[in-house]
Amino acid sequence: MQxxxxxxxxxxxxxxxxxxFTLPVLLGCIEGEGLAEHFRILIAGSVEEILQKVETEKALIGFSFMTPHLLQVQEEVERLRRSLGKEAILIAGGSHATGDPEGTVRLGFDFVFAGEAEKPFPDFLRQFLQNKLPGTAILTGDKGSCLFTTNPPFSLQERFFAPMELTRGCLYSCGFCQTPRIFGHILRHRDPPSIGRHLERALPYGYHQSAFLSPNAFSYGATGLQEPNLAAIEALLTACRQAGVGGIHFGCYPSEVRPDWVNPEVLHLVKKYCLNKTIVLGAQSGSNSLLGKLNRAHSAEQALQASCWIHQAGFMPHVDFVFGFPEETQEDRQLSLALMKKMIEEHGAKVHVHTYLPLPGTPLFWKEPSRLDDGTKNALRHWAEKRKLDGWWEEQEVMAWKIVEWRDQGLIGTQIHPVDVYYLTG
Ligand code: SF4
Structure with missing residues (x-):
């Protein structure tokens, strides 16, 4: 056998x-399709580890990465190519590859998966096993497919687990976000019985804490712009409990919630079934004018109300803000700082601050980020010193301008230049 x-x-x-969080889903897909037994699977933490294992034989080597890690990936691809030549078939997927597939091919990859891989990737593996690799380098997924809900959410075989992906797709079109560009706008949910089954199978492997991955946890079970589907959420949480999972975490990283989907009833359910002490809320800005330009489809007042309800329900609001958006004004930043202060002082909130990153495939990608002024930076550092603010906004500020440089050098962003769609409206 061996x-x-x-x-x-x-x-x-x-x-x-x-x-x-991505690799367990891909491995689950391969296992679900019955393909794992046809490969020697290796999870490698470095290029050195790959080179120690593979010398002359043919190997498929997969990368899934985000835009900030572009240069590291480029360097690793060059090293693998130098050492292994054409015996290595290098494949890429993930958010960067989806946002800029042509640029990803130019990094040296042989095949690039743009979008959801559940259909094209198993097809590709079968073609590889039959020595019939596709003639085209860019393989696109089927936005809106429900395949992800039928495969295992993680890999029992490799004992590689991640928060279970609950929902794909997003009803919204925030101008800075890749999620709807990768997964589309149709919500697809993994159903409670299948969640319960997978949790039961994972328990013997020590998977006792269940956390979830979702673009908006409180939209679980929903099909359109509406109130949270309380029956579906309760069915999900009951299935987790019946599976024997001790610690259920919902509405916190990595299953944050939008302000307009928070209400006292859904918070009551989370309190009843879950262990998390915080709810992660995406406010993003305190300026209604900027929120409108970003196409967020909620207001600063809704974010404040949601923070208040979260506090009243006995959770700590952990609230996401982003600074440095294109066309952001001094007044927009003042409004964000004022909203943060109110949430911290009145609701015991903590804020998680990001600097805007221009990401390929999004409507804002070709616009320049705005530079944070010293007053804003000092205010953010003040809250960080008081331990009321966390996040890597200073590192991200450096990264934002690196991405602009790579974009302007032509290293990314070779798709049709969306000059007239900076801000989407639907
Ligand atoms: S930021 Fe959140 S709500 Fe907006 S498009 Fe992305 S996932 Fe959807």
Whole structure:
């Protein structure tokens, strides 16, 4: 048996701390499709580890990465190509590859998966096993497919787990966000019985804490712009409890919530079933004018109300804000700082601050970020010193301008230049 396995081709994943939620989903997909037994699967933490394992034989080597890690990936691809030549078939997927597939091919990848991989990736693996690789380098997924809900959400075989992906797709079109560009606008949810089954199977492997991945946890079970579907959320949380999972976490990282989906009833459910002490809320800005330009489809007042309800329900609001958006004015920043202060002082909130990153495939990508003024930076540092603010906004500010530089050098962003769609309206 082992001898047979040793003859199988390598399928290697380059694991980083930034793709640790993605790789278990891909592995689950391969296992669900019955393909895992045809490969020697290796999860590699470095290029050195890959080179130690693979010398001359054919190997598929997969990367899934985000735009900030572009240069590191480019360097690793060059090293693998130098050492392994054409025996290595380098494949890429993930948010950067989806936002800029042509640029990703130019980094040196042989095949790039743009969008959801549940259909094209197993097809590709079957073609590889039959020595019939596709002639085209960019393979696109089927936005809106429900395939992700039928595959295992993580890999029992590799004992590689991640928060379970609950929902794909987003009803909104925020101008800075890649999610709806990758997954589309149709909400697809993994159903409670299947969640319960997967949790039961994972329990013997030590998976006792269940956390979830969702673009907006309180939209679980919903199909359109509406109130939270309380029956669906309760069915989900009951299924987790019945599966024997001890610690259920919902509405906190990485399953944050939008302000307009928060109400006392849904918070009551979270309180009843879950262990999390915080609810992560995406406010993003305190300026209604900027929120409108970003196409957020909620107001600063709704964010304040949501923070108040979260506090009243006995949770700490942990509120996301972003600074440095294109066309952001001094007044917009003042409004964000004022909203943060109110939430901190009145609701015991903590804020999580980001600097805007221009990401390929989004309507705002070709616009210049705005530079944070010293007054804003000092105010953010003040709250950080008081331990009321966290986040890597200073590192992200540096990264934002690096991405602009890469974009202007032509390293990313070779798709049709969306000059007239900076801000979407629907
Ligand atoms: S920021 Fe959130 S609500 Fe807006 S498009 Fe992205 S996932 Fe959807």
């Amino acid at each position: 001898e047979e396995k040793d003859k199988c081709p390598f399928l290697i994943w380059r694991k980083t701390r930034w793709n640790r």
